[in-house]
Amino acid sequence: xxxRRVTLADVASAAGVSPTTASxxxxxxxxxxxxxxTVQQRVKDVAADxxxxxxxxxxxxxxxxxxxxxFVSDTVATSLLAGxxxxxxxxxxHERGLMLxxxxxxxxxxVERRLIDALLDRQVDGVILASxxxxxxxxxxxxxxxxxxxxxxxxxxxxxxxxSVVPDELEAGRAAARLLVEAGHREIHLIGAGPxxxxxxxxxxxxxxxxxxxxxxxxxxxxxxxxxxxxxxWLPPFGWETTRRILDSGRRGTAIITFNDRLAFGAYQAxxxxxxxxxGDVSIVSFDDAPLADWLRPGLxxxxxxxxxxxxxxxxxxLEAISGRDEAGARGSVxxxxxxxxxxxxxxxxxxxx
Amino acid sequence: xxxRRVTLADVASAAGVSPTTASxxxxxxxxxxxxxxTVQQRVKDVAADxxxxxxxxxxxxxxxxxxxxxFVSDTVATSLLAGxxxxxxxxxxHERGLMLxxxxxxxxxxVERRLIDALLDRQVDGVILASxxxxxxxxxxxxxxxxxxxxxxxxxxxxxxxxSVVPDELEAGRAAARLLVEAGHREIHLIGAGPxxxxxxxxxxxxxxxxxxxxxxxxxxxxxxxxxxxxxxWLPPFGWETTRRILDSGRRGTAIITFNDRLAFGAYQAxxxxxxxxxGDVSIVSFDDAPLADWLRPGLxxxxxxxxxxxxxxxxxxLEAISGRDEAGARGSVxxxxxxxxxxxxxxxxxxxx
DNA sequence: TGCCCGTGCTAAGACGATTTAGCAAGCACG
DNA sequence: CGTGCTTGCTAAATCGTCTTAGCACGGGCA
Numbered sequence: 229x230x231x232r233r234v235t236l237a238d239v240a241s242a243a244g245v246s247p248t249t250a251s252x253x254x255x256x257x258x259x260x261x262x263x264x265x266t267v268q269q270r271v272k273d274v275a276a277d278x279x280x281x282x283x284x285x286x287x288x289x290x291x292x293x294x295x296x297x298x299f300v301s302d303t304v305a306t307s308l309l310a311g312x313x314x315x316x317x318x319x320x321x322h323e324r325g326l327m328l329x330x331x332x333x334x335x336x337x338x339v340e341r342r343l344i345d346a347l348l349d350r351q352v353d354g355v356i357l358a359s360x361x362x363x364x365x366x367x368x369x370x371x372x373x374x375x376x377x378x379x380x381x382x383x384x385x386x387x388x389x390x391x392s393v394v395p396d397e398l399e400a401g402r403a404a405a406r407l408l409v410e411a412g413h414r415e416i417h418l419i420g421a422g423p424x425x426x427x428x429x430x431x432x433x434x435x436x437x438x439x440x441x442x443x444x445x446x447x448x449x450x451x452x453x454x455x456x457x458x459x460x461x462w463l464p465p466f467g468w469e470t471t472r473r474i475l476d477s478g479r480r481g482t483a484i485i486t487f488n489d490r491l492a493f494g495a496y497q498a499x500x501x502x503x504x505x506x507x508g509d510v511s512i513v514s515f516d517d518a519p520l521a522d523w524l525r526p527g528l529x530x531x532x533x534x535x536x537x538x539x540x541x542x543x544x545x546x547l548e549a550i551s552g553r554d555e556a557g558a559r560g561s562v563x564x565x566x567x568x569x570x571x572x573x574x575x576x577x578x579x580x581x582x
Numbered sequence: 583x584x585x586r587r588v589t590l591a592d593v594a595s596a597a598g599v600s601p602t603t604a605s606x607x608x609x610x611x612x613x614x615x616x617x618x619x620t621v622q623q624r625v626k627d628v629a630a631d632x633x634x635x636x637x638x639x640x641x642x643x644x645x646x647x648x649x650x651x652x653f654v655s656d657t658v659a660t661s662l663l664a665g666x667x668x669x670x671x672x673x674x675x676h677e678r679g680l681m682l683x684x685x686x687x688x689x690x691x692x693v694e695r696r697l698i699d700a701l702l703d704r705q706v707d708g709v710i711l712a713s714x715x716x717x718x719x720x721x722x723x724x725x726x727x728x729x730x731x732x733x734x735x736x737x738x739x740x741x742x743x744x745x746s747v748v749p750d751e752l753e754a755g756r757a758a759a760r761l762l763v764e765a766g767h768r769e770i771h772l773i774g775a776g777p778x779x780x781x782x783x784x785x786x787x788x789x790x791x792x793x794x795x796x797x798x799x800x801x802x803x804x805x806x807x808x809x810x811x812x813x814x815x816w817l818p819p820f821g822w823e824t825t826r827r828i829l830d831s832g833r834r835g836t837a838i839i840t841f842n843d844r845l846a847f848g849a850y851q852a853x854x855x856x857x858x859x860x861x862g863d864v865s866i867v868s869f870d871d872a873p874l875a876d877w878l879r880p881g882l883x884x885x886x887x888x889x890x891x892x893x894x895x896x897x898x899x900x901l902e903a904i905s906g907r908d909e910a911g912a913r914g915s916v917x918x919x920x921x922x923x924x925x926x927x928x929x930x931x932x933x934x935x936x
Numbered sequence: 937t938g939c940c941c942g943t944g945c946t947a948a949g950a951c952g953a954t955t956t957a958g959c960a961a962g963c964a965c966g
Numbered sequence: 967c968g969t970g971c972t973t974g975c976t977a978a979a980t981c982g983t984c985t986t987a988g989c990a991c992g993g994g995c996a
Contacts, residue, residue: 233727235952246976251954262974284703285648286952288639289981296683296704311665318686322697327704329650330684332672346681349638350650373587464877490877497879500854520874523818523844525851589982600946605984616944640982643951 234278243267243274250275254282294351296327297546298374300343301358302335310360313379316539317356324547326353337368344370354546357381362394362433375549379542382433388560391549393541397434397515400531400567401441404485404513407529407569409445412577413483413511415454418442419470419495420487422456429460435487438515442485454481462487467494475502482578483511489518492528492574507576517570527572534565541565588632597621597628604629608636648705650681651900652728654697655712656689664714667733670893671710678901680707691722698724708900711735716748716787729903733896736787742914745903747895751788751869754885754921755795758839758867761883761923763799766931767837767865769808772796773824773849774841776810783814789841792869796839808835816841821848829856836932837865843872846882846928861930871924881926888919895919 240250245267252261253271274280288294299317314330321328329347333340347355348370355371358379365381367388378392408416421428421435425443428435446452455474459466467486471494474480486492492514499510506512506526514521517532541563594604599621606615607625628634642648653671668684675682683701687694701709702724709725712733719735721742732746762770775782775789779797782789800806809828813820821840825848828834840846846868853864860866860880868875871886895917 233952236954237952247953248955248976248978249974252975255954262972264974267975281699281703283643283705283952285639285642285705286981287954289637289643289952289983290954292981294639314684315686318684322685322700325700327683327685327700329681330668330672331676331681332669343676345635346676346679349635350681351637351639468879493877523847525822587982590984591982601983602946602948602985603944606945609984616942618944621945637982640951641984643953643982644984646951 233283234280236280236282239271239275239278239280242278243271245271254280288351292351293353295325296329296350296352297321297543298344298347298350298352298355299328299330299358300333300340300347300355301331301360301379302333303360310358310380310533310535312535313358313539316536316541317379317543318539320540320543324543326543340368341370344368348373354550356542356546358542362397362437363431364433375546377542377545377549380538382562383560391545391561391563393538393545393563393565394433395533395538395567396564397437397567398441399564400515401438402445403441403567403569404438404515404531405442405445407513407575408483408485408511409449409451411483411511411575413481414451414578415479415481415483416446416451417474417481417484418453418456418487419467419484419491420462421458423453424456427456427458429458429462434515438487454479462491464490464494464497467491468498469494471495471498472502475499475504481510483513483575486512486514489514489516489521489528489530492530493520493524496524496528506574508579511576511578512574514574515567521570521572524574526574529572529574530570531567532570534567537565587637588634590634590636593625593629593632593634596632597625599625608634642705646705647707649679650683650704650706651675651897652698652701652704652706652709653682653684653712654687654694654701654709655685655714655733656687657714664712664734664887664889666889667712667893670890670895671712671733671897672893674894674897678897694722695724698722702727708904710896710900712896716751716791717785718787729900731896731899731903734892736916737914745899745915745917747892747899747917747919748787749887749892749921750918751791751921752795753918754869755792756799757795757921757923758792758869758885759796759799761867761929762837762839762865763803763805765837765865765929767835768805768932769833769835769837770800770805771828771835771838772807772810772841773821773838773845774816775812777807778810781810781812783812783816788869792841808833816845818844818848818851821845822852823848825849825852826856829853829858834864836863837867837929840866840868843868843870843875843882843884846884847874847878850878850882861928862933865930865932866928868928869921875924875926878928880928883926883928884924885921886924888921891919 236250237247240247249263250271252258253263253268254275258268284295318328331343333343352374354375356377356379359381362380364384367383376390380394382392421439428439457470484495486495492512495512499506504510514528514530517530521528521530590604591601594601603617604625606612607617607622608629612622638649672682685697687697706728708729710731710733713735716734718738721737730744732744734748736746775793782793811824838849840849846866849866853860858864868882868884871884875882875884
């Protein structure tokens with residue numbers, strides 16, 4: 229109970245040496261500074277005996293580092309979508325003996341500013357700025373004192389000073405289109421963005437890049453989207469309503485690409501309510517791999533946002549920045565993490581023409 | 583760039599006073615210690631001018647406190663379900679100028695142990711032990727050095743030393759049953775637990791208490807569940823399969839209580855696939871209020887787990903414990919937060935008997 | 937004149953570690 | 967015998983802040 233913590237001084241006096249010696253031994257610099265094996269062993273034994281654990285605040289004070297990173301997000305911790313991003317960052321940090329301070333800004337730049345200050349006051353060694361949705365964003369001031377990384381976001385400036393980690397949306401877009409084209413589909417509807425390359429919800433990188441990849445592959449196959457439907461909120465109601473309109477129109481097509489899984493959920497509802505089946509009548513490909521995707525019947529084929537991997541990479545990048553190993557060009561580089569395909573049961577070749 | 587931080591000594595010398603005086607003034611003890619108004623003003627002006635911000639590591643070292651709390655969860659940050667719990671804790675902490683260290687154990691006691699140690703090394707002032715699902719759990723050792731609170735969990739011992747915050751599942755169970763009974767339902771199926779009071783998945787407090795509340799109200803109305811179906815994983819497939827069996831059985835009933843929203847999702851699928859309607863043929867009440875509940879068609883009537891509020895309360899409780907205001911009986915007390923009803927469209931009176 | 941007291945401020949020592957500079961003893965060498 | 971190098975360890979400063987003890991000054995009182 230309430231026993232005072234064991235300090236370095238306690239260890240030193242119990243081992244009959246000076247605090248200096250104890251410090252040297254315990255920080256592994258014993259050899260280098262020629263402390264005799266006898267003494268080294270004695271100090272280590274005593275430290276273990278007493279259950280000595282260094283006070284990290286003190287170490288931080290001395291070394292000017294807090295042995296911690298800051299993770300500032302808009303709504304990642306909260307939004308039930310990207311928890312794995314935090315998990316990846318958390319694990320990568322813990323593996324290196326670092327802790328993670330997490331903060332949420334709700335997208336408010338003033339809150340962000342305050343949070344960053346609070347983190348710097350605590351001597352964090354680096355800061356990760358995470359976004360829920362891939363987006364371009366301005367860099368906050370005050371980040372000159374610690375290395376930083378953008379997670380799931382790009383800086384809205386020509387030559388940013390800090391690196392970014394983002395999913396490879398472009399390639400995922402290509403792969404999604406390829407999947408359908410290779411299955412034989414020619415009439416493909418787009419829900420969430422399109423049909424033109426500039427028909428994207430404002431501010432979303434994901435939408436723009438996915439669309440670009442899709443159009444690229446479609447174009448190579450000599451196709452254009454059967455239709456495209458932009459909407460700022462990618463939620464089930466819009467997916468439901470749009471799908472109904474598509475089914476009611478004369479030109480139902482054979483496949484739909486939804487820009488996220490929640491739109492796909494809405495599409496499922498509309499298709500089932502119309503008495504049609506997936507993938508028999510309509511194939512669906514989507515993006516995100518939310519838990520939902522696995523619960524839908526039939527299972528939704530979708531390209532996963534590699535949240536866990538993104539989180540891990542982000543801390544690796546801050547650490548590189550901290551140790552100064554990010555020379556020259558790496559400064560503002562963009563790291564793209566592949567989006568793996570989760571193949572389930574919502575894609576099939578179109579029904580043979582009657 | 584890279585300008586060294588402004589320290590207290592800088593402020594003091596710029597203001598022409600001793601560090602002591604500067605410290606006194608800036609920590610608001612100027613009056614008490616009779617520093618002249620002139621000097622006080624001068625120090626404050628200089629501090630503001632220089633943009634002085636205290637080094638919290640140093641303060642912590644001196645005061646033996648880290649101005650931070652630890653939030654250790656099994657899979658809360660990660661699991662896409664209880665993000666609001668973190669948000670509530672985060673906001674309550676930030677309001678008081680505290681930061682939150684977050685860690686995830688994945689349910690591994692060894693990891694938990696290490697994490698708690700790491701937090702204590704960093705001189706956190708208190709620790710919140712959070713669970714994804716309400717459960718009883720043993721208390722980890724090593725928590726003697728800092729106040730702690732159980733969030734969404736109960737200690738599995740007779741007289742625990744630390745308080746708990748949990749949703750009021752019992753009352754929610756009663757309210758759910760009451761809702762259906764008052765709408766006129768007599769044949770009510772239970773999916774997730776029941777029909778007997780001991781038919782609950784192992785280790786879940788939520789299941790036991792919800793069931794108890796339901797049976798209590800049903801009993802008062804002279805009813806018993808039409809059927810009950812226990813399962814350790816409350817996921818859509820079990821909801822789907824069980825609902826199918828219920829519909830196929832001779833005794834379809836008029837209402838279902840699902841023990842969480844994902845089970846309800848499965849029930850929706852089965853009901854729709856059977857060509858029946860909600861709430862015309864079957865009413866459904868559920869628990870959790872996951873985002874899903876709002877996306878289902880028709881909207882799912884459900885009792886929300888007050889994640890945000892739980893998170894906030896937990897921080898308030900640790901802080902009470904820290905400041906020692908939790909006298910006597912409060913030590914191991916259990917705080918129950920009400921589960922608000924989210925009334926949507928999945929409940930209606932049963933069809934009049936033909 | 938001498939003593940006491942209030943006013944307004946400062947010196948100096950923590951807090952717990954790291955690190956630089958350096959001391960003492962033993963030995964070799966010229 | 968003096969000098970210089972190794973070996974093995976320690977004293978003391980340092981990080982930035984808080985806090986205890988106390989100093990210097992001036993006025994009131996006996």
